[in-house]
Amino acid sequence: MESEASFQLFTSLRYDPLLLTSEENSLPTLNFITPSPFYMLRYHRDRMLEAAQHFDFDLVEEKLNDGRALHHALLQQVNDYLQKEGKEEPLKLRVLFDKEANLSLEISVIPPVSLDTLYPLSLDPPKPNPPPHWANTFKPSPLTGGALILDPTDSLPSKSSTPPRDADWVLRLDKEPTPSSPFTLLKTTNRSVYDISRARALPSNPINPIFTEVLLYNECNELTEGTTTSLYLFRGGRWVTPPVGVPSGEFTSGTLKTGEGGEDQRDEGELRKPFAGRWGHSVRSAKVGAGGQRGATRRWALGKGMCMEEPVGADTVGTGEGVWVSNGVRGFGFGRVVK
Template sequence: MLAYHRDRMLEAAQHFDFDAVAAKLEDGKALHEELLKEVKTYIENGGKDEALKLRILFDKQGSMTVEFMPLPPVPLSTLYPPSLTPPTPHPTTPSSTPDFKPSPLTGGALTLGPTDSLPSTSQPQSQSTTPTPPSPPEWVLRLDTAPTPSTPFTLLKTTYRAFYDQSRARALPTNPLGNAYTEVLLYNEVSELTEGSTTSLYFFRGGRWVTPPVGVPAGEFTSSTLKTDGAGDDGEGAGNSNADEGELRKPFAGRWGHSLRSAKVGAGGQRGTSRRWALKKGFCMEEPVGVDTVGVGEGVWVSNGVRGFGFGRVVE
């Protein structure tokens, strides 16, 4: 996944003419080693060896700053799910008649009461393994109340997030568990869904999961920048004409994976790392999603590179 983050930074650096940054990011292995050193230094200086979010920042001269933010741990299956199948919904109201639970303490003659207990069959405390972090709660999602313009700042990864902040300020839903699991569904000027304010989006359409396509910055590229011969500038992928159909390989060399940026200028949305992973796994397809097709109560998957994948429902 780190390679995907590096690709996003490289694309932004080249678009905004951060030449020193682009040169530094060309060597992905060196970046990986430098980040490992930063993490080791952080721990040696008193930081905890725990789940961390690393925020990597570059100035135009190519100087890198790494910020560390502790995060609640999540299961590995949340970061890398086996599929995008919706989880079984939890009942919203308890049944008026509780299910009968035969008590093994009485041969099944009585029900198991609140003070009953069973002998533990688990390992002794000294032999127990590290507990698996709980699965994240269901997300609460709301459709934005105004379109978000498609600009390089909503297509590429930067620190300028004014458009996203404005969207969250006007449309963020409430969640008793806090804003960590709330999201706004953004759309562009032609009423097509693009992304969430912090996540990529996946809608169930036609019997499969689809994610809105992402476009290219206006005036930046032409059809000549798109290659469909299956070979990148470095020759990788030659011999398979459908390996990366429609993917954008320029203005820099390197393999991007599956079709992740359409030739449509200004479609909007960022090339999320978890989105790219899901496409490559075949969990979803790219397909435009109109605002008028999204309904209250609809189940939607969301994802980002920090929290992984989560399932949510659209509210009014």
């Protein structure tokens, strides 16, 4: 287990040559240099910058202020890796900074996905596969009286021959709460609570073992996130995601430290623990969220109006419920909750 004194700041994102063809990924709001093979690099920079501000990684904050330099530094290391491996393919990049602002990059190969997985048009549930050509409804001629008689050796294809497409992800609600702390709010290598959660509640998925997730909830019995993903659930006729308490405006060195008048606000926003308080919707400060990470893909989905922030009680999650998940490496996926 990593001590709180030795942790590093990090984010995980996707490198994919396919992204060079994406108009969405080429928007200046998502990347510093376009077109870019990095998936939402600007949003990943922002989350690391916020963590650097909170944990007083001042040298990291200074380095991250130059987004174009970050792009070039990552691209140089990726190109060195690709030249050594001899082929171009999608990669997972785990970007780490220690307190002295030393950058390290862990690289691993990941499967290709479509642009629709990285930038979906909506969070509508995936539709079943179309039926095969032989499954079209048969309309007998009126001359036969509508009868169709099979010989003893005849048969019809089974309806189960081509089952409809189901969810790729298998999800399970955690068995115990995960209390909020700066290490559940901001991404660092101190991830023991996530490892513990996966050890006690991770479901199995024989078809796609990688696509398994645990739904976390806080000490107020509210969903926060998955152990590696952001969550989207259907409530009140729309998709919602648990609030995390993102500060408004630009990220600056004073965002989490002081208010507009200079007064100390160290217990505000991301630094305040969630507390129970209900009269219809949450009556907490608008800055106080449920306690999960501020994912890059989650920020994008909110910006596109695909979902809204809203507290979700853990006791409202039902077995068989469809849930969208997303992260900065695999994009978006649809899953179902198991018991």
